[in-house]
Amino acid sequence: MERDYSNEELMAVLISREVRNGEIAASGALSMIPAAGLLLARELHAPNVEIMILGSPAFMPFKTSRQFHFLAHRGELGLFFVSGVQIDRQGNYNLHMVGEDQDHPKVRFPGGYGGGMLYYAARRSIIFRTEHSRRAFVEKVDFISAAGTSPPDTLRYGNPCKVITPLATMHMDLQEGLLKLESYNPPATVAEVVENTGFDLGDVSSVQAAPAPTEEELGLLRDAVRRKMIETDTYPDWARSHLGNLRIA
Amino acid sequence: MERDYSNEELMAVLISREVRNGEIAASGALSMIPAAGLLLARELHAPNVEIMILGSPAFMPFKTSRQFHFLAHRGELGLFFVSGVQIDRQGNYNLHMVGEDQDHPKVRFPGGYGGGMLYYAARRSIIFRTEHSRRAFVEKVDFISAAGTSPPDTLRYGNPCKVITPLATMHMDLQEGLLKLESYNPPATVAEVVENTGFDLGDVSSVQAAPAPTEEELGLLRDAVRRKMIETDTYPDWARSHLGNLRIA
């Protein structure tokens, strides 16, 4: 079984299904797949989602980034997207450094406070990662840039709710504070997902395949969304090279 | 001995002498005399004073009042002007209500938090009051809208430094936390000042008369400052009716 859509198209579709009509949803820096997913959701089931795409003036109602920052800080942001060099079982992510000794890291990354704040402020956060590997999904991140859950006496408006990769979707079990396998994306198998994940995914015996992208989803993504991204100068090069190229003529 | 200048002209001149070159000085709502005093100081010894006149766009570098508010809150405001329905010996002022029972005041006034914040934020505040009476200058204000001094463990950038009226100038003794008579304005006498002040003015035995407004001061106030206020729409009606009308032809 071959897919006739790319990993990026698959992930954009899976993301679009998570978006709720009427909420305020934002994607951050270098978040092409979430941007496409948001625009797709608006074409489908969420015509009244308020979309903010950081870095694309066409999808930024505010003049200054601090107005966006404060909107989130007030708890008004419904959905945000983060990635991470490492993600662990507790939903912690690492955008700072890799290596066993924090004082002498092997590699440094830009880190950043903004995304960390948003992980606590957005009602729901979706972690997206195109690489599903034991290097990306680890038992314990080398550095906690933002924590998946917090003690109950901490002011926090939301938590990660899903992890979306080309192989699978995990969901956050907030009772246990752990990520668990929710579905897998054929032709990947549960075994393959388990094999490529560096932490225990919970009881996977009844996990089902996610519904494949529909023709409607793929059609809108490859036409309306692709065109919209190019027209509005929203990652236009990415849209040209990643959306619609596997289309069967 | 008759004055050939009005109370307003006298007070503007006395105020202008307090302004320091290079500082940021602001006057608030309905503060015509301080506005005139600031403009006069700039014509004389303080060419580089940064003047902000709230309510006059020509003298307001910021687009929003909160930028002014925050400048003051950061401790960058050098000089501000306040008035008050009542002022007491400790430099407390009252802009809220008059009457012995705070829950059933005889008269209510607008109060306001902004001016109160500025009384703690500006490096120096000058209290100005055209009425010098026992009703205005009382032993204890009926309601403390802003306090003249604060305990040493309170974050505070400045205090009242002077009180200017048609009869006299008081200064704040920060050691004792009390207002004291600094000078009087002939033809008023020390006895008259004491008579019209509802609190003890300290040892007045060596208090001297303030130097009368000079011809240069009055000339600039009545010409350059008056014209500037009219041209820039800064209390133009007040400038027309209060500056230069006693000029000897």
Add this chain to the structure above:
Amino acid sequence: MIQAGSVGAPYVPVLGLVGTDLLKRRDDMKICPDPFNPEVKTVVAKAYRPDFAIFHAQKADRRGNVSAGWTNDDTLLAEASRHVIVTVEEVVDELAAAEAKGSFLPSILVDTVVHAPFGAHPAGCPDYYPVDDAAMKTYARQAASDESFAAYLEETTYSVTSHEDYVARFVPAEWRGEGAGGDERDSA
């Protein structure tokens, strides 16, 4: 405190208020040590997040963007409030941030726009009409006692059947052009 509410801080430290009678009467403000510097104290003010903000502005577009005139701080209020209702002099097709003459409120902050020309009366609306001095004097005179104020409210508010009725009865005839009389509601 509205500023704290606008930035989503549960409370903020502020200068001032120490030693005032105001502080004694407020339970949303208290003296608190600086956590980094406990020997220094300030007042901390609790965030204020109104359920609704209602204000009048110059112009809105059909998407709910609002141009709220020069130099005002309605943005702060709109940010802090959970719901925002704006009455406007004029509704246009599109209003871009760049062309908004004053503070621009993006529709994301606005819940409802009501087209209400002369909605600021008897106050003025810059670029549209000045303060109605005569009406303001009437208000000031009648507000002096509870009895006369009740009569004022009856005449100008309770007995008014619609916005058009108010405009026709109280806005000076010479101010009313073809712009008056509209009453549309648009959801942002």
Add this chain to the structure above:
Amino acid sequence: MIQAGSVGAPYVPVLGLVGTDLLKRRDDMKICPDPFNPEVKTVVAKAYRPDFAIFHAQKADRRGNVSAGWTNDDTLLAEASRHVIVTVEEVVDELAAAEAKGSFLPSILVDTVVHAPFGAHPAGCPDYYPVDDAAMKTYARQAASDESFAAYLEETTYSVTSHEDYVARFVPAEWRGEGAGGDERDSA
């Protein structure tokens, strides 16, 4: 924290950071109970007030007002900092708040303006020139090791004798018009 510095608050409560390794390494942030609601905790961040802020902008006038381009937050930095130095592409006679294309920094916030065309190079300056991709690639390549970065610094910085020298040696020839080469200093 720069935002607290900009509003003159000695510290501010902020969301996030709880449970992170970042928090462990910062002594300017700590977990603190809400004074109005002690069973709820947030991080509080100490105000950050830099002695100097230095940044590049599009345009300034002779009084020291600065137009700092669209949508950026240099205003926050300028407000928080005790002294502000701005390098600009262009100095004009007068720049009003209304005509400033981007964020307007009034001269009251600015200490010194330096006329330095191409001052953002190898980064870009919107409306003047784009990012110099070739120069950026060189930087990225040479920044990979301490040795090559030392050589980069020597070539692009230590050996440069003046701003004109830098522009002549590193700014693409086709970008340089009659605007280059000026070097005036104006005090705000």
